[in-house]
Amino acid sequence: MTDQPVCLTLIVPRQLRDEVLDYLTEQSDLVSGFTASHGAGHGADVRLQTAAERVKGHADQTAVQMILAESDANGLLDRLRVSFAGTKLVYWTMPVTEFGTID
Structure with a gap:
């Protein structure tokens, strides 16, 4: 079985x-780099934290993407589950x- 690359995307609340x-x-042992961009979260499960978000009707978020070996992505997710438990x-x-x- 090969360790295929995956794109891991994280949706991170503004705060x-x-x-x-x-x-x-x-996490340089797993992550060699990533791209972060502004996002606007919509949907029933999206928490609108501020008055400005409630007026706009969407949550200010950051979308973070990185290409990793599948095993590294799984390892990073395990670490994130511990370090950011409860943050959804x-x-x-x-x-x-x-x-x-x-090039």
Whole structure:
């Protein structure tokens, strides 16, 4: 069995953004880099934390994506479950069929 690459996506609430990004940077044994972008969370399970979010009708969030070996993604998720227990971080993984750099 091979350790296929996956794209791990984390959806991080605004108030946890800096803490999670710092945490990911510290996990250099598993994470070589990531991309973070602004997101707007919609849906019945999305918690609107501030008056501004309630007026806008969406939660300010950060979407963080990284390409990892599947075993590293699982290891990182295990660490996140311990370090961010109770925060309701949303995540998913998707298989990556190709990954590289255009030089």
